[in-house]
Amino acid sequence: MAENERRLPKMLIPTIVMAVIAFVLLAIAYYRGAGEHILALKSAGDILLGVLPLLIFAFIIAGAIQHLLPQELINRWVGDESGWRGVVIGTVAGGFMPGGPVTSLPIAAAIYKSGAGIGTMVAFVTAWSLWAFARLPLEIGIMGWRFAAIRLACTFFMPFIAGLLANWLFSNTKIM
Secondary structure, three states, rough: OOOHHHHHHOOOOHHHHHHHHHHHHHHHHHHHOOOOOHHHHHHHHHHHHHHHHHHHHHHHHHHHHHHHOOOHHHHHOOHHHHOOOHHHHHHHHHHHHOOHHHHHHHHHHHHHHHHOOOEEEHHHHHHHHHHHHHHHHHHHHHHOHHHHHHHHHHHOOHHHHHHHHHHHHHHHOOOO
C-alpha cells in the first residue's frame, strides 16, 4: 500500500495535465463544428487499439524483469559497483532497444528498480534516444546514409559520457 501511495503523486500531475490538454482540444474540435470532436475520438480509439497490445507486452516485460532477474546478476553487471562495464552494457542495450518511449521507458524503469546503477540507466536512455538503431533503416531511407552516418558519428560517445558523468555525480542517489 505504501508503494502505491508513493506512486500516486508522481503520476497524478502528468495525468491531470494530459486530461486538461485533451479536454481543451476536444472542446476546440467541438466548437469548430462538423463533428471534428467525434473524428478526433475515433482517431484516438484507432491509435489505442494499435498501441494497446504493445503496451501490455511492454508492461509484462517490465514486471517480469523486476522479479525474474537475480539481484546478484543485476548488481554485478549493471549495478552501482559495475562502473564503466555497466555503462557500456547500458549504452549497447539502449542503442538496440526497439520501440518508442511508451514501451521503452517502463522497461528502463523496471531495470533501474531492479538495481541497475544510475550511470547504466542514463547511458541506456541516452543511447536509446540518440542511437536508436531500430529506426536506422527508416532514417537512412528518408534522410540518406550520409546523414545517418554523420548523426551517429556526432552522438557516438554521448551515451557513454553521460553514463560516466551520472556515475561520478549521482552514484549515491536513488531516483525512484
